[in-house]
Amino acid sequence: MRNVSFIRAVQLVSLSAVFSILTPLSILAEDKEMGQFIDNLMNKMTLEEKIGQLNLASGNTAAAILSGGESLVDEIKSGLIGATGGSSFEAIKKMQEASQQSRLKIPLLIGLDVIHGYHTVFPIPLALSCTWDVDLIEESARIAAREASAIGVNWTYSPMVDISRDPRWGRVSEGGGEDPWWGSQVATAMVRGYQGDDLKKSNTIMACVKHFALYGASEAGRDYNTVDMSRQQMLNDYLPPYRAAFDAGAGSAMSSFNLVDGIPATGNHWLMTDLLRRQWGWNGFVVTDFNAINEMVAHGIGDSLRVAELALKAGIDMDMQSEAFITYLKSSLDSGHITETDINQACRRVLEAKYKLGLFDDPYRYINEKRAATELLTGEHLAFARKIAARSMILLKNENNLLPLKKEGKIAVVGPFANDRGNLLGAWVMKRDKSKMASVTEGIRAVGGNRVEVVTAKGANITDDPYLLASLNSPFAMYMGEAIEQESRTPRQLLDEALQVSADADVIVAVLGESAAMSGEASSRSDISIPESQQNLLRALTATGKPVVLLLLNGRPLTLPWESEHVPAILEAWAPGTASGYAIADVLFGDYNPSGRLTMTFPRSVGQIPLYYNYKNTGRPFHAQNKFTSKYLDVPNEPLYPFGYGLSYTTFDYGDVHLDKTELQGSQDMLMASVNVTNTGNCEGEEVVQLYITDPIARISRPVKELKGCQKIFLCPGETRKVTFSITVNDLKYYDTDGHYDWDGGEFFIQIGANSAAVKSAGCVWNR
Structure with missing residues (x-):
């Protein structure tokens, strides 16, 4: 692995300084050529066409197109849409064809949430960061770009580089953990992987750094919530990964939902212009998060007209979904609240992104039917998925060297995820293709060989909590994961079956944790322990006296005090992706010796949150013999598993x-x-x-x-x-x-x- 201390030193040099000293003449010539092209194009554009470039029609646009959504096609032809979302080759082709029927034939940006792979799904980003291997992380983004670009996607809403110290926040699954230095290395690797060395290559896609800024510090770990912190904390602890991603050349950024210094990020001039463009010298374009302009109204800073003006003047270039720009900017211009220069500046940045992607040379360069048929879920991609999944797993405990398992005897694989496939993919997966997947049970059978007998039982529902179950089966939750089907059998019947199946097993592998929809966007949890239904199963299995391996599938750090004390072996597998079953078996049997290390602290209790390794001392640091020092009465200050922690099958x-x-x-x-x-x-x-x-x-x-x-x-x-x-x-x-x-x-x-x-x-x- 490269010496990342040197990498950090390089990243700290500002882009503006580098450009002023080292910029090759070829780059300057290319910038001049782009500037002339954009000038000529904008001189031909009407005001309505310029504003149209600032409009991102997101949501179910692909579905609308395929179901005969002619109104959307007509808007594209009229030049009123600058970008859309899409995950279907046919829909993307139809939308791009519509753009070429517009007056000026300006191509579309096609964006998609390609978060941790596309058809070939890799471990969730938090798990990827736990590999501590920037080369593997970069390659995962490179493969994701190859697959997504094959069906016409040219822009991904990734990487998410938000630092977070609160595992209650569901979106920790999408980031690189709690540390600003390591988060910066991950951000850099992801941008390089997506964008490659030339954005005009048809197998690269433009990165979108999100969520700018500070989103990971939402109060109480509740999504979309308030953020409030000092500038010093921003600069030292939360902003470095964004800066690293921009210095790596990221072409776009996405504004966050939260407040920054009391002003929503989407309308924050200091953040979007003073810091991002003037101090950092970045020249990409900024898109809002979904409907973020309209949602500024609820923050109490103005009506719909006012917040649209604020967003544009703050430095927002593209409006995702809310249609605030195309609804209000013309009247705001007429009233003098904004200027045509404001509109031109935003339009130019969007057009420059399309130019950098080579879309003006060939609007269809990312739409290739042959590639779409041959570059998805390839053997090479699946092999890499298996490799990186195994390297993302963390051995948390291994009493008496219970692991690795022997490839002989009888293994009972028990738990609600033992025979599951879909939930192994995690949240934010656009294509839940399970055709080449193996469940944990199937993976153990395949890797263990014919000397291993594998028996299995569900043992418990994922949850029996009606409130949680209703939340997990809401329409949006099912968009993030899969619906949870409750057994017709009672919890007692499920448990009895598991105990019966395990009665003569040599070892029990308990496959427990969170469903895919229990982490990710809008998936905050106040209680981050294993659900009670699964805890009851685990306690019953350990009470048998048989050796138990706890295999965790989850999208965030969990509170595991009982498990850590009573279960002899614990393997953190996260949501490992398409190759889950095989990669998990590789680690369980020792075909791969686990090398993952935590990039986010595991607390003993939610009462310790926020909990992170790089804290600042108080004037009264903890002292065991002095009551009047900083501590809890009921638990130690220390985490259950600290940042950077992980065991191995060797020492x-x-x-x-x-x-x-x-x-x-x-x-x-x-x-x-x-x-x-x-x-x-x-x-x-x-x-x-x-x-x-x-x-x-x-x-x-x-x-x-x-x-x-x-x-x-x-x-x-x-x-x-x-x-x-x-x-x-x-x-x-x-x-x-x-x-x-x-x-x-x-x-x-x-x-x-x-x-x-x-x-x-x-x-x-x-x-x-």
């Missing part, structure tokens, strides 16, 4: 941290920190070596530690490798309360270890 030993010098001088100096890591177990395996830095004395209170680098290494039994990190002052910088980005001279602690709670430390002094 690793870390030597002391060695620094090549203990005193450094000035901003040009560099520190080399190294540690010897030894595989002390009996099998080969991968370890994620993590670098953290502590700044104990600074201008503002700093986190107790911050992740600044990682390397994933492979070691054979008995092998030792020296792992070295290069550290520069860029790794020490932060934003102070005045918005200055700088570093403090003084003492620093360099920490290297297996996770955020298990590090070895060495100190140095770095003088300015």
